[in-house]
Amino acid sequence: MTYMSALKLINLKISHISEEFVAWHNKEHSKLYSASGRVFSKANLISEFENGIKNKNLFQYLVRHKKDKENIGVIKIGPIDKVHMKSDLVAFIGNENYLKKGFGSEAIRLGNDIAFNKLNLRKIHGPIVKSNIGAVKVYLKANWIIEGIQKGHYLIKNKQEDAILVACFNPRYFKNKICKNSVFKIEDIYQL
Numbered sequence: 001m002t003y004m005s006a007l008k009l010i011n012l013k014i015s016h017i018s019e020e021f022v023a024w025h026n027k028e029h030s031k032l033y034s035a036s037g038r039v040f041s042k043a044n045l046i047s048e049f050e051n052g053i054k055n056k057n058l059f060q061y062l063v064r065h066k067k068d069k070e071n072i073g074v075i076k077i078g079p080i081d082k083v084h085m086k087s088d089l090v091a092f093i094g095n096e097n098y099l100k101k102g103f104g105s106e107a108i109r110l111g112n113d114i115a116f117n118k119l120n121l122r123k124i125h126g127p128i129v130k131s132n133i134g135a136v137k138v139y140l141k142a143n144w145i146i147e148g149i150q151k152g153h154y155l156i157k158n159k160q161e162d163a164i165l166v167a168c169f170n171p172r173y174f175k176n177k178i179c180k181n182s183v184f185k186i187e188d189i190y191q192l
């Protein structure tokens, strides 16, 4: 990758899983990050980290602002499906001072590069709760597409919610233009 980024991704270590790191996961703006309603604790984040290392199926990166020397979020690539060479990639900016400044999409672009060029994945993907419109926008801005919608996929606080399926395709494996264009336009989904 050749473009200069204000951010860098650092391999997550157990010592990075601080109280602040845990708190990022439980912030108000992060509540749609996990549709399962999972409660994040230091113990379960450490256990997730250790299992990922042991099974080589979850790679996590701290997002660091280079100039400010601040850790601002996380990129998680996994669980990796080794048979089909694909994975989820999730992102969040936990440090609120860095929200809505373009860093979410920039961090995902750095994650795309690792997933495709280091981990040699064919495809990265993930479901997003429809009401998490900021997340959908952020992935589209990082060169992902909307490849599908699962209707009423979630039941959140007694309300049915669609899953917006976003994905990004490794150009080494996909030459087809179809993989560069969203099947559904964001404007149609949200009727902006």
Ligand SMILES: CC(C)(COP(=O)(O)OP(=O)(O)OC[C@H]1O[C@@H](n2cnc3c(N)ncnc32)[C@H](O)[C@@H]1OP(=O)(O)O)[C@@H](O)C(=O)NCCC(=O)NCCS
Residues within 6 Å of the ligand: 029, 030, 031, 032, 033, 089, 090, 091, 092, 093, 094, 098, 099, 100, 101, 102, 103, 104, 105, 106, 126, 128, 132, 133, 134, 135, 137, 138, 141
């Ligand atoms: C989603 C998230 C990563 C966005 O990070 P961010 O750094 O604030 O996003 P960016 O600044 O890169 O914004 C990219 C675009 O999305 C838009 N956007 C970001 N957050 C938004 C929100 N809450 N509502 C509406 N639009 C939003 C921005 O305005 C921008 O659009 P523009 O280029 O047209 O101005 C961040 O809010 C977050 O970490 N949320 C919790 C975790 C999560 O839900 N992750 C995604 C699912 S795995």
